[in-house]
Each structure stands twice: as C-alpha cells, then as structure tokens.
Amino acid sequence: MSQFQVVPDGGGLPTAGGEVEPEAFEKAPAEKAIVGRSPRQLAWIRFRRDKAGVVSGCVVLFFVLIAVFAPLIAKLYGKDPYTHYGNKDPNLLNDYGFPMKPNGGMDGEYWFGVDPTLGRDVFTQLLYGIRTSLLIAVIVVLLVTAIGTVLGILAGYLGGKTDFIVSRAIDVLLAIPSQLFFIAFTPVAIALMVDDSARTETPVVVQFMGVIVVLTIFGWCRIARVLRGQVLSLREREFVEAAKVSGASSRRIVFRELLPNLWAPILIVATVDVPTYVVTESALSFLGVGVQEPTPDWGRMIRKGFDQLSTNPSYIMFPAIAMLLFVLAFNLLGDAVRDALDPKSDR
Amino acid sequence: MLRFFVRRFAGMIGILLVISLITFYLFFAASGPDDVVQMSCGRFCTEEAKAGVRHDLGLDKPFFEQYWVYMTGIVMGRDIGDRSCSAPCLGYSFSSREPVTERIQNGFPTTLSLAIGAIVLMILIGVGLGVIAAMKRGTRTDKVLTTVAVVAGAFQIFILGPLLLLIFVYETELMDLPKYYAFTDNPGKWATGLILPWICLMVIHMAMYTRLTRSAMVDALNDDYVRTLRAKGLSKRDIYIKHAFRGALSPVATILGIDIGILMAGTVITEFTFSLNGIGRLAVLAVEDSDLPMMMGVVLVAAAITIIANLLVDVAYAVIDPRVRLY
Numbered sequence: 001m002s003q004f005q006v007v008p009d010g011g012g013l014p015t016a017g018g019e020v021e022p023e024a025f026e027k028a029p030a031e032k033a034i035v036g037r038s039p040r041q042l043a044w045i046r047f048r049r050d051k052a053g054v055v056s057g058c059v060v061l062f063f064v065l066i067a068v069f070a071p072l073i074a075k076l077y078g079k080d081p082y083t084h085y086g087n088k089d090p091n092l093l094n095d096y097g098f099p100m101k102p103n104g105g106m107d108g109e110y111w112f113g114v115d116p117t118l119g120r121d122v123f124t125q126l127l128y129g130i131r132t133s134l135l136i137a138v139i140v141v142l143l144v145t146a147i148g149t150v151l152g153i154l155a156g157y158l159g160g161k162t163d164f165i166v167s168r169a170i171d172v173l174l175a176i177p178s179q180l181f182f183i184a185f186t187p188v189a190i191a192l193m194v195d196d197s198a199r200t201e202t203p204v205v206v207q208f209m210g211v212i213v214v215l216t217i218f219g220w221c222r223i224a225r226v227l228r229g230q231v232l233s234l235r236e237r238e239f240v241e242a243a244k245v246s247g248a249s250s251r252r253i254v255f256r257e258l259l260p261n262l263w264a265p266i267l268i269v270a271t272v273d274v275p276t277y278v279v280t281e282s283a284l285s286f287l288g289v290g291v292q293e294p295t296p297d298w299g300r301m302i303r304k305g306f307d308q309l310s311t312n313p314s315y316i317m318f319p320a321i322a323m324l325l326f327v328l329a330f331n332l333l334g335d336a337v338r339d340a341l342d343p344k345s346d347r
Numbered sequence: 348m349l350r351f352f353v354r355r356f357a358g359m360i361g362i363l364l365v366i367s368l369i370t371f372y373l374f375f376a377a378s379g380p381d382d383v384v385q386m387s388c389g390r391f392c393t394e395e396a397k398a399g400v401r402h403d404l405g406l407d408k409p410f411f412e413q414y415w416v417y418m419t420g421i422v423m424g425r426d427i428g429d430r431s432c433s434a435p436c437l438g439y440s441f442s443s444r445e446p447v448t449e450r451i452q453n454g455f456p457t458t459l460s461l462a463i464g465a466i467v468l469m470i471l472i473g474v475g476l477g478v479i480a481a482m483k484r485g486t487r488t489d490k491v492l493t494t495v496a497v498v499a500g501a502f503q504i505f506i507l508g509p510l511l512l513l514i515f516v517y518e519t520e521l522m523d524l525p526k527y528y529a530f531t532d533n534p535g536k537w538a539t540g541l542i543l544p545w546i547c548l549m550v551i552h553m554a555m556y557t558r559l560t561r562s563a564m565v566d567a568l569n570d571d572y573v574r575t576l577r578a579k580g581l582s583k584r585d586i587y588i589k590h591a592f593r594g595a596l597s598p599v600a601t602i603l604g605i606d607i608g609i610l611m612a613g614t615v616i617t618e619f620t621f622s623l624n625g626i627g628r629l630a631v632l633a634v635e636d637s638d639l640p641m642m643m644g645v646v647l648v649a650a651a652i653t654i655i656a657n658l659l660v661d662v663a664y665a666v667i668d669p670r671v672r673l674y
C-alpha cells in the first residue's frame with residue numbers, strides 16, 4: 001500500500017502517487033489557471049468518477065438510513081419486531097406453528113411474512129436487525145481503528161522494546177484461528193461482565209459489550225500491522241528528518257507529520273472492516289453465542305430459517321438476501337474507497 | 348536452515364504458552380471455582396459431590412499450580428480423581444465424560460478432509476479463474492470473471508450453505524446430506540459426501556484468490572523480464588505458464604498460508620451448517636454445554652495446528668520463490 005505524496009501547491013500538475021489526473025491534464029493547456037487540489041479533493045474526484053463506487057455508496061447509505069430510521073418506518077408500517085402477532089390472530093399460524101398463507105405468510109398486512117412459531121413480523125425484524133449488526137460493527141471498527149492506530153504508530157515510531165512487545169502481540173493474535181476463539185470467548189466475556197449470583201437474564205447491553213470486547217481484542221492487530229509498516233518506511237523519509245532537525249517534539253512529529261500521511265491506509269482498512277464485522281457478528285448469532293432473543297438480529301434470523309430449512313424454506317430468504325446485498329455493496333464501496341485514496345494499488 | 352527451525356520452534360512454543368496461560372485463566376480461574384464446579388457437576392449436585400469435583404479438578408489449589416498440573420498433564424499424563432488420563436492429557440469432557448484428546452482425535456479427520464478438499468478447489472478454481480482473467484485482461488471475459496469473484500466474495504457460509512442444501516438436498520434430492528466417510532474406506536463416498544461443503548468454502552474464499560492472482564499476473568506480465576522473453580521469441584503459452592504464473596505465485600502463497608491455518612484449525616461455521624463432526628463443531632457444542640475442558644482443548648489444538656501450518660507455508664514459500672531465504 002502506498003501513501004500520498006505531498007501535492008505541490010498549485011505549482012505543477014496535481015499528482016497523487018505519480019498518477020497524472022486525466023481531467024487535470026486536459027484542462028491544463030486551456031486558459032483556466034491550473035487548479036491546486038488537496039489530496040482529499042483529488043480522492044473525492046476519483047471516487048465520484050467510479051460508477052460502481054457511487055452506486056454501492058448509495059446502497060450502503062440506504063441501509064444506514066434504514067437502520068437509523070427503523071423505529072419511524074416501523075411506526076408508519078404499524079408493527080413492531082417484538083409482538084407475537086401469532087397469539088393475537090389465530091389465522092396467522094397453523095397448529096404446527098407455521099404460517100398458514102403461502103410464502104411464509106406474505107400478504108398486504110405482513111409484507112415479508114411472519115416468523116414461524118412466534119408469529120412476529122419479519123419486515124420490522126429485518127429493519128431492527130440491521131441496527132444490531134451495524135451498531136456492533138461500527139463501534140468495533142472505531143475501537144479497533146483507534147487502538148490499532150495508536151499501537152501501530154507507537155511501535156513503528158519508537159521501535160525498540162515497544163516495537164518488540166507490540167509486534168509479538170500482533171504475531172500471537174494473527175496466529176490464532178479467530179472464528180474459533182470468538183465463539184469460545186464471547187460467552188466468557190459476557191459471563192465475566194454480569195454478576196453471577198443474580199442468575200437472571202443477561203441484559204442486552206452486556207451481550208453487546210461482550211461481543212464488542214472480544215471482537216476488539218482480536219481485531220486491532222490487523223490495522224496495527226499495516227500502520228507499523230507504513231510508519232517504519234515514513235520514519236526514514238526526508239520530511240520527518242527535517243522536522244527532527246528543526247527540533248520538533250516526538251508528539252508533533254507523530255501527529256503533524258506522520259498521521260496526515262496515514263489517513264489513507266486507516267480509512268481503507270476501516271471501510272473494509274465494517275462488512276467483515278457485520279458478518280462476524282451475524283456468524284456469532286448464527287451459532288447462538290452472540291446477541292440473544294428477543295433483540296432482532298439477522299444472524300439469528302438466518303439460524304432460525306436454517307433450522308426449518310426442510311419444512312419452511314421461505315423464512316431464511318429475507319435475512320439472507322438483505323445480508324448479501326449489504327455485504328456486496330459495502331465490499332464494492334471498500335474497493336472504490338481504496339481506488340480513490342490509493343490510486344497506485346491495483347486490486 | 349537449522350537455525351530457522353530452532354528459532355521458529357522456540358517462537359511456536361512461546362506463543363502456545365502465552366495462549367494456553369490466558370485461555371486457562373479465562374476458562375478456569377476468571378469466573379471463580381464455584382462456577383466451574385457447577386458446570387462440571389450439573390444442576391442437581393449435592394454439596395458433597397461438589398467438594399469431590401472441586402478436589403478432583405484441583406480447583407482448591409492456587410492458580411499457577413493448577414496451570415502447571417494441566418500443562419504437565421499434556422506432556423506426561425495425569426490422574427483426575429480416580430481416572431488416569433494418559434499423555435497427551437487434556438482432561439475429561441464435562442458433558443460426555445470422555446477424554447478430550449480422544450474426542451479431538453475423532454474429529455480431526457473430518458476437519459482435515461474438509462480443509463484439504465477446499466484448499467484444492469480454491470487453488471484450482473480460484474487461482475485458475477485469476478489466470479484466465481489475466482490472460483484475457485481488458486476483455487469481456489475478464490470483466491465477467493472479476494464480477495463473479497466480487498459477488499462470490501459477498502456470500503457467507505451460513506447463507507450459501509443453506510442455499511446449496513435447499514437446492515441439492517431438500518428440493519431436488521439430487522444428493523444426500525453431507526456426511527464424512529473415511530477416505531481409506533471409500534474414496535468415492537468420501538468425495539461425494541463432502542462435495543457441498545467444499546464448494547461452499549471454495550466460493551467463499553475464491554474472490555481473494557482470483558483477484559490476487561489476476562493482479563499479480565498482470566504485474567508480472569508488465570515486468571521487464573516478460574518483455575525480454577517475448578523478444579526472445581518464446582511462445583505465449585510458455586510465457587504465461589512457465590514464467591508469469593510462477594512470478595505471481597508468491598503473494599497467492601501468503602494468503603493461502605493464512606487460509607490453510609484457518610481451515611485446518613476448524614471451519615466452525617461450515618461444520619456446523621453441514622452437521623459434520625469436526626473440531627469446529629466440537630467447539631460449538633462445547634460452548635453450548637459450557638464444557639470447559641473441551642473448549643480449552645479445542646482452542647489449544649487449533650492454535651497449535653494454525654501455527655504449524657504457518658510454519659510449513661513459510662518453508663513452502665522458500666521452495667516456490669528462490670529469492671526468499673529462511674533465516
């Protein structure tokens with residue numbers, strides 16, 4: 001991965017990473033003066049030109065808006081994800097607990113049908129389910145990015161003992177089969193956070209925190225490794241040397257000299273990480289160790305559909321398609337962000 | 348070479364010790380001995396029985412002594428209560444009372460078969476499509492293949508698995524539910540029994556390989572040495588297969604190394620989705636039953652397998668790319 005070069009201020013052609021912008025190149029001979037653009041502007045221009053990126057960005061935005069306005073949409077629609085409509089309306093479910101109407105009970109009243117055995121509304125469950133995954137994923141990405149950035153920069157810049165300890169920790173964490181560790185440690189983390197003597201149901205906040213803590217502990221090492229490598233090469237560059245010679249403090253060098261050059265890799269890794277954590281969280285719920293009932297969750301919906309695959313295959317469809325779309329859009333967005341911020345890299 | 352192995356082996360033992368210490372602490376000490384006794388003994392357990400369990404498991408001893416007993420048990424075997432557990436002893440399962448080592452040994456062939464088949468398919472199809480895309484770069488074939496890889500990359504095992512089961516097993520009844528048969532008994536059944544999970548794993552991991560191979564091949568094809576070969580008059584096929592492909596292999600090997608480790612250590616979701624009794628499913632069941640010795644054993648074995656796999660890949664790396672030296 002490469003980082004941004006210093007862009008000359010209006011002097012020469014705006015170049016990033018050596019690639020000449022075609023648009024800027026075309027404009028140059030015209031009477032219009034050469035426009036100096038910041039790296040951020042250049043990245044934005046590149047992103048806007050990427051059709052797949054813009055479309056996937058819109059899809060992601062759509063999902064985020066749904067997550068934010070889920071209660072409002074549910075209110076307009078007139079249902080909530082917790083009520084067991086099957087108990088209220090005897091015409092919804094048959095004696096075996098399956099929806100009476102075909103296609104999982106889809107009709108004008110329940111757009112995406114009702115869930116088997118309990119008769120909850122699938123549409124609102126989907127709306128609220130994305131909140132669970134997205135909230136956990138975003139918090140984890142923020143934490144992981146913060147911790148990873150600090151430790152990565154410290155290890156790369158300070159070197160010596162700090163570097164040794166951080167690097168060994170990264171090695172250990174990367175050597176671990178993460179899927180297995182997630183399922184083994186999430187219950188432990190949750191158990192440690194609640195008072196065992198009470199023996200009551202685990203509060204939802206604690207379930208969330210358990211998942212977040214485990215994902216964060218095993219997650220920071222990836223970004224830390226990337227940043228450590230970047231800092232190791234940046235540290236030897238002339239502008240850092242110049243700053244050192246001019247008597248800048250370590251603090252200034254880290255924050256004012258190094259960090260501005262690291263935004264691109266940080267943003268790239270963070271965008272790629274969001275769908276990864278959405279998927280990981282859902283996988284945990286699918287295996288039954290993550291967020292528990294009755295909090296709506298895509299992973300658990302898929303699990304319920306999976307358990308009834310041979311008898312009622314329509315239920316799994318909606319959460320599965322929703323998740324597929326979301327991950328696909330976010331992956332494409334991640335590619336577009338990388339292309340925009342780091343034009344030298346090829347996929 | 349010898350120095351490399353000694354160093355890596357020492358590092359491996361170090362990492363395993365750290366992992367084992369932390370996991371042992373989290374599983375057996377962090378929640379307090381009463382909880383552990385409860386999990387082992389079950390809900391209906393007299394105080395007397397509890398005291399017995401506490402003594403048998405050594406929970407009345409200080410933490411480091413417990414850890415020491417556990418670790419020496421792996422090397423030399425130990426006695427737990429009135430049962431003797433031969434080396435490598437990982438304790439007895441709380442739920443089935445069987446030795447943990449035995450359960451893991453029984454699950455390992457399934458996990459290994461899953462991993463091997465998936466890796467072969469991943470290399471054949473994932474890398475193969477990448478090579479084709481690189482050879483036809485810029486054409487429609489390239490675009491289609493790249494798109495296929497991107498879409499495949501968005502699939503998850505717990506989405507694709509049920510879909511495949513639905514299509515091939517429940518709706519059309521073309522196949523039976525996936526099941527593990529020993530390769531030595533019946534290779535044909537072994538392959539057909541595991542084909543669905545293999546395809547599943549292949550599709551999930553394919554995207555990475557196709558993209559990586561494609562970009563590495565394209566890079567290699569733009570390299571000066573390829574131009575020289577062309578100028579020399581070498582046939583296109585020889586350039587692609589003998590030179591550019593070989594040059595593109597190293598980055599693929601790196602990712603493959605990580606994936607091999609992960610796959611060997613248990614493909615938790617795959618095994619769970621297809622009800623295959625490998626190490627991964629063992630872990631899920633152990634978590635459901637709060638079966639601490641089982642969890643501890645699986646975690647340790649999985650970590651050890653991953654680390655060994657990574658080591659082997661580093662060696663393979665040096666074989667593929669003569670510029671890499673082991674030190």
